[in-house]
Amino acid sequence: xxxxxxxxxxKGQSVFIDDxxxxxxxxxxxxxTSPVAKGRIKNIDISAAQKSEGVAMVITHKDIPGKxxxxxxxxxxxxxxxxxxxxxxxxxxxxxxDTRKNAKKxxxxxxxxIEKLEPVFEPREAYQKGLIHAQKRVLVNGNIEEAFKKSxxxxxxxxxxxxxxxFYFETQRALxxxxxxxxxxxxxxxxxxxxxxHHIAEVLDIPMHKVELEIRRLGGGFGGKESTAVWVVAAxxxxxxxxxxxxxxxxxxxxxxxxxxxxxxxxxxxxGLDENGKILAFEVFLYQQAGGCADISPAVLGRSxxxxxxxxCIPNVKITAVSCKTNIPPNNAFRGFGxxxxxxxxxxxxxxxxxxxxxxxxxxxxxxxxKDGDFLPYGMQLKKTNAVRCWExxxxxxxxxxxIEAVEEFNKNNQTKKRGISVIPVCFGISFAQSTLNQASALxxxxxxxSVSVSTGAVEMGQGVNTKILSVAANTLGIQKEKVxxxxxxxxxxxxASPTSASTGADLNGMATKFACEELLTxxxxxxxxxxxFFDLDKIRIKDGIVYLCGAKxxxxxxxxxxxxxxxxxxxxxxxxxxxxxIYYDRVKERGRPFAYYSYGTSLTEVxxxxxxxxxxxxxxxxxxxxxxxxxxxxxxxxxEGAVIQSIGWTTIEQLRYAPDGKMLSSANSYKIPDIxxxxxxxxxxxxxxxxxxxxxCNSKAIGEPxxxxxxxxxxxxLDVLRKIRKDKPLPSLPLTPEKxxxxxxx
Amino acid sequence: xxxITFTVNGQKYTREVExxxxxxxxxxxxxxLTGTKEGCGAGECGACTVLxxxxxxxxxxxxxxxxxxxxxxxxxxxxxxxxxxxxxxxFERHHAIQCGFCTPGMIISAHSLLQRNPNPKREDxxxxxxxxxxxxxxxxQIIEAIEDAAEQLKPKKSKKR
Numbered sequence: 045x046x047x048x049x050x051x052x053x054x055k056g057q058s059v060f061i062d063d064x065x066x067x068x069x070x071x072x073x074x075x076x077t078s079p080v081a082k083g084r085i086k087n088i089d090i091s092a093a094q095k096s097e098g099v100a101m102v103i104t105h106k107d108i109p110g111k112x113x114x115x116x117x118x119x120x121x122x123x124x125x126x127x128x129x130x131x132x133x134x135x136x137x138x139x140x141x142d143t144r145k146n147a148k149k150x151x152x153x154x155x156x157x158i159e160k161l162e163p164v165f166e167p168r169e170a171y172q173k174g175l176i177h178a179q180k181r182v183l184v185n186g187n188i189e190e191a192f193k194k195s196x197x198x199x200x201x202x203x204x205x206x207x208x209x210x211f212y213f214e215t216q217r218a219l220x221x222x223x224x225x226x227x228x229x230x231x232x233x234x235x236x237x238x239x240x241x242h243h244i245a246e247v248l249d250i251p252m253h254k255v256e257l258e259i260r261r262l263g264g265g266f267g268g269k270e271s272t273a274v275w276v277v278a279a280x281x282x283x284x285x286x287x288x289x290x291x292x293x294x295x296x297x298x299x300x301x302x303x304x305x306x307x308x309x310x311x312x313x314x315x316g317l318d319e320n321g322k323i324l325a326f327e328v329f330l331y332q333q334a335g336g337c338a339d340i341s342p343a344v345l346g347r348s349x350x351x352x353x354x355x356x357c358i359p360n361v362k363i364t365a366v367s368c369k370t371n372i373p374p375n376n377a378f379r380g381f382g383x384x385x386x387x388x389x390x391x392x393x394x395x396x397x398x399x400x401x402x403x404x405x406x407x408x409x410x411x412x413x414x415k416d417g418d419f420l421p422y423g424m425q426l427k428k429t430n431a432v433r434c435w436e437x438x439x440x441x442x443x444x445x446x447x448i449e450a451v452e453e454f455n456k457n458n459q460t461k462k463r464g465i466s467v468i469p470v471c472f473g474i475s476f477a478q479s480t481l482n483q484a485s486a487l488x489x490x491x492x493x494x495s496v497s498v499s500t501g502a503v504e505m506g507q508g509v510n511t512k513i514l515s516v517a518a519n520t521l522g523i524q525k526e527k528v529x530x531x532x533x534x535x536x537x538x539x540x541a542s543p544t545s546a547s548t549g550a551d552l553n554g555m556a557t558k559f560a561c562e563e564l565l566t567x568x569x570x571x572x573x574x575x576x577x578f579f580d581l582d583k584i585r586i587k588d589g590i591v592y593l594c595g596a597k598x599x600x601x602x603x604x605x606x607x608x609x610x611x612x613x614x615x616x617x618x619x620x621x622x623x624x625x626x627i628y629y630d631r632v633k634e635r636g637r638p639f640a641y642y643s644y645g646t647s648l649t650e651v652x653x654x655x656x657x658x659x660x661x662x663x664x665x666x667x668x669x670x671x672x673x674x675x676x677x678x679x680x681x682x683x684x685e686g687a688v689i690q691s692i693g694w695t696t697i698e699q700l701r702y703a704p705d706g707k708m709l710s711s712a713n714s715y716k717i718p719d720i721x722x723x724x725x726x727x728x729x730x731x732x733x734x735x736x737x738x739x740x741x742c743n744s745k746a747i748g749e750p751x752x753x754x755x756x757x758x759x760x761x762x763l764d765v766l767r768k769i770r771k772d773k774p775l776p777s778l779p780l781t782p783e784k785x786x787x788x789x790x791x
Numbered sequence: 792x793x794x795i796t797f798t799v800n801g802q803k804y805t806r807e808v809e810x811x812x813x814x815x816x817x818x819x820x821x822x823x824l825t826g827t828k829e830g831c832g833a834g835e836c837g838a839c840t841v842l843x844x845x846x847x848x849x850x851x852x853x854x855x856x857x858x859x860x861x862x863x864x865x866x867x868x869x870x871x872x873x874x875x876x877x878x879x880x881x882f883e884r885h886h887a888i889q890c891g892f893c894t895p896g897m898i899i900s901a902h903s904l905l906q907r908n909p910n911p912k913r914e915d916x917x918x919x920x921x922x923x924x925x926x927x928x929x930x931x932q933i934i935e936a937i938e939d940a941a942e943q944l945k946p947k948k949s950k951k952r
Contacts, residue, residue, distance in 0.1 A: 055826070263892030296831040720925075
């Protein structure tokens with residue numbers, strides 16, 4: 045089933061925040077932000093801005109009725125700075141005016157006196173100075189010292205991976221409308237209905253039941269709208285103070301300059317293998333570049349931490365991880381949530397080890413793949429492991445050995461163009477690592493005309509979650525999909541919703557929807573039983589909107605049934621709840637079962653590098669990915685293709701640049717995301733067949749993030765070429781831009 | 792302020808407009824056609840692509856006063872009498888859309904390509920869509936949709952749609 049919004053999308057009729065018809069009296073807001081990376085505010089002078097054309101109010105921290113705090117995990121992030129400044133782009137004032145242009149003009153008239161302090165931009169330096177968010181995490185399993193003593197081959201070194209701008213097409217924005225009795229409605233482009241509603245209530249000093257947060261759809265999110273609530277809360281605050289509707293929409297370049305990104309990491313690694321290439325020991329230190337506030341960084345770090353063994357069985361590990369406080373905008377969630385970085389380091393270490401051992405990296409990977417019964421470093425034993433199945437399926441499809449030989453042959457016959465190849469296995473834990481968040485609820489209403497409305501806490505951002513939920517509802521009730529509509533995500537209908545992230549949107553909300561529909565179906569079957577004097581409920585079925593008894597079709601439609609149910613005073617509305625069972629994690633012991641299940645995949649990437657110029661082309665990507673029993677093959681394929689290309693952007697061309705004072709230099713004109721010419725000529729995606737997953741709704745598997753890992757293949761395929769040219773320097777950092785490739789070869 | 796006369800999607804308008812207002816803001820704010828989106832406001836992403844006298848342009852880089860005496864087609868003008876064009880149908884059929892924010896500009900560029908070149912090769916499609924970024928899809932389904940639409944539009948079928 046395809047995305048239900050597409051008919052509107054192709055006509056330009058879908059409504060995003062800035063397309064909502066302007067309410068009467070609408071004002072526009074803009075943010076005045078810090079021009080300094082680290083300092084202390086001495087004075088804020090808003091007098092000139094207040095007198096500027098069209099200005100209704102200039103809001104500073106003094107005007108906030110409630111808490112001046114929007115920290116997602118730790119209370120270290122004021123909505124409006126009043127004392128310490130931690131990054132360029134930190135909000136100091138909100139200017140509200142008749143037009144966005146006048147609001148921005150007035151921002152330029154604000155004078156702020158900041159005492160400059162010494163900023164820190166390097167994560168390792170921050171760690172040395174004791175500047176970290178939350179606590180250092182250490183996980184030890186087995187006996188690392190003994191294992192290294194037994195290792196025949198040991199590789200160690202340092203490597204780094206870079207950040208990534210989300211570049212969701214719809215920038216951060218919200219529209220806030222004050223209502224009667226101190227209530228407020230906020231329409232927002234955000235992924236966390238529950239958490240953002242809570243922040244609004246706290247800042248405005250009103251109870252949560254007076255805040256209605258509504259989300260129709262997002263023009264992309266990718267995690268960037270999950271934790272940082274600045275823009276949504278700022279609009280709500282302005283609307284509350286002025287008692288007028290207020291819209292806040294930030295420009296692309298403001299978004300790039302002031303919002304969080306994918307975390308850059310620096311890593312120290314040491315890996316030990318036995319004489320056959322089996323991994324015996326792995327020791328890694330993760331330095332996460334977190335930014336000026338904790339935001340959601342400790343949670344992202346936690347996921348990197350739990351994924352540093354990648355798709356491999358490693359009996360002895362020591363993992364240390366720190367979230368380093370640096371003076372850039374707080375980095376946040378981005379598709380993969382730390383897993384791409386965790387996987388990158390084990391893949392890099394193993395690549396390095398293969399060079400020392402002199403064994404082909406692809407063979408080395410295969411012999412270390414996870415199997416049923418293996419333990420992950422945090423003590424979870426694997427079941428229904430599809431790592432080897434995905435690998436073998438890919439091998440059957442592309443013949444890995446032949447592909448390696450073909451590349452060797454090509455390289456023999458070509459002087460200036462060289463090809464490289466990489467195989468990347470994927471193992472991605474599904475569930476929020478913070479167990480509390482693994483809950484969801486759904487509200488299903490059947491109206492007397494037979495139409496059905498479903499509300500959940502899931503946020504539609506293009507990933508097709510609403511379509512999957514719709515499909516679960518229609519299939520469970522036994523009615524045509526046209527009868528079902530998925531309503532907006534609204535905190536008045538669905539309270540305390542977890543963010544739509546960690547790829548769990550369909551898993552959690554789909555299951556809650558299924559439960560609600562099953563309950564409604566039982567109520568309806570009881571009514572049918574009463575009417576037909578046939579009491580074996582298991583043999584009563586509804587299919588395509590018609591009632592069946594023991595497989596025999598009755599002259600009784602869904603619409604007639606619903607009308608009868610209403611007349612018989614049956615409750616046609618059901619709220620249901622789902623919490624992922626049997627997951628737990630002990631943060632002190634660093635042991636537990638944090639994930640309900642794992643998503644697997646394997647891909648082969650081939651690149652061609654022009655070794656005179658450093659430019660390259662992705663020749664082909666072949667992906668096999670395990671989606672369980674897909675709720676929608678079209679959607680899942682689209683998610684895989686999109687994730688792979690977005691990830692190759694991260695591993696190759698997307699590079700963020702900062703000035704020495706911490707100012708973001710990248711902008712819409714200089715930050716390149718993959719365009720259509722970037723797509724390889726051969727790009728094949730295959731869903732693993734006959735995969736079942738008892739741990740998620742209708743045997744499906746989560747899809748949003750896991751395929752992002754395949755994009756690492758581009759980095760390692762280019763690396764394959766580079767290391768054949770020279771090995772006299774350390775592994776280059778990610779991304780491998782053409783400039784970096786050139787410099788690696790010739791510097 | 793300057794008075795301009797122009798047509799949008801076949802409808803004739805006369806409007807007063809500030810000289811510095813972009814076509815993008817003019818369409819969205821003054822003509823209430825919000826199908827055209829602002830993705831970057833810097834002429835990079837193509838989300839605001841419209842046809843100006845049949846040529847695709849970034850509406851964020853054109854001033855509203857420049858459309859005086861000219862004809863503009865926006866995404867709202869592609870479906871005829873509420874019926875989707877073969878290209879729009881193909882986008883739906885091939886699932887060439889995720890969040891939908893880049894879609895209007897993407898369809899305008901592809902529509903313009905098919906008008907110029909009813910038989911595009913893959914390279915032609917890449918050339919025509921190069922200025923339209925999509926952050927969600929891997930572009931494959933978009934390419935497939937445009938190829939399929941071109942096939943549908945071939946004269947041998949000559950169905951007037």
